[in-house]
Amino acid sequence: MSKSILEFIQKAAVKKEKLLAILLDPDKTDLEKLPKIALRIDSLNANFIFVGGSFVENGITDLFVKTLKKLTKLPIVLFPGDFSQLTNHADALLFLSLLSGRNPEYLIEQQIKSVPFLKKSPLEIIPTGYILIDGGTNSSVFKTSNTKPIPQENISLAIDTAVAGMYKGKQLIYLEAGSGAKVPVNSQLISAVKKHISIPLIVGGGIRTKEQLNNAYENGADLVVIGTAFENNTSFKF
Numbered sequence: 739m740s741k742s743i744l745e746f747i748q749k750a751a752v753k754k755e756k757l758l759a760i761l762l763d764p765d766k767t768d769l770e771k772l773p774k775i776a777l778r779i780d781s782l783n784a785n786f787i788f789v790g791g792s793f794v795e796n797g798i799t800d801l802f803v804k805t806l807k808k809l810t811k812l813p814i815v816l817f818p819g820d821f822s823q824l825t826n827h828a829d830a831l832l833f834l835s836l837l838s839g840r841n842p843e844y845l846i847e848q849q850i851k852s853v854p855f856l857k858k859s860p861l862e863i864i865p866t867g868y869i870l871i872d873g874g875t876n877s878s879v880f881k882t883s884n885t886k887p888i889p890q891e892n893i894s895l896a897i898d899t900a901v902a903g904m905y906k907g908k909q910l911i912y913l914e915a916g917s918g919a920k921v922p923v924n925s926q927l928i929s930a931v932k933k934h935i936s937i938p939l940i941v942g943g944g945i946r947t948k949e950q951l952n953n954a955y956e957n958g959a960d961l962v963v964i965g966t967a968f969e970n971n972t973s974f975k976f
């Protein structure tokens with residue numbers, strides 16, 4: 739793998755090699771179960787482990803990632819719900835701005851709060867435009883950020899939000915239906931957004947089957963994130 743995780747994702751996107759990340763939420767995953775979980779992830783051909791959640795207690799992520807790092811060779815990418823979930827035991831950080839929302843706390847405040855830590859950190863920082871799409875549930879992103887998702891049928895708003903993110907200098911766009919979404923981001927929306935951006939596209943939320951995974955890939959997702967399906971089903975395989 740190239741040294742930079744962003745570069746690895748960019749190169750894979752150019753070559754149309756599809757990537758998979760398994761999302762672990764430290765709030766929902768027992769530390770004692772991590773050795774087994776790491777083995778399960780190894781058997782899946784995943785490219786990354788994402789770590790993060792909306793309601794993670796302060797300090798838990800540090801020990802969680804430190805423990806996980808010893809159990810896996812996969813790069814660990816932080817996908818934090820807030821700035822308290824930062825740890826130098828990971829390899830990279832999705833530096834998220836919730837572009838679909840109008841809450842300054844998740845557009846810029848949390849990012850400013852993270853700077854004293856990040857100034858001294860070796861973490862690779864990846865500017866990421868995060869766009870919440872209605873997945874048919876009150877997602878935890880919706881609850882914590884108190885921002886409305888973009889309706890699945892409002893494709894033009896999703897496109898313009900993603901393109902604005904790209905113009906602002908984001909290196910990745912993440913279309914998020916919310917963890918445990920009833921419906922994942924639909925094909926039309928994924929392909930429409932993909933057509934309008936020249937940076938890699940991440941898609942996650944509510945993807946539970948091989949068909950849904952392939953559907954996301956075929957419509958333009960460069961990287962798919964799966965959390966709940968992996969969490970709920972110990973014999974989960976694609």
Ligand code: 1GP
Pocket residue numbers: 761914915916917918919941942943944945963964965966967
């Ligand atoms: C959530 O996109 C991720 O942030 C994954 O969602 O838990 O529904 O797989 P799921």
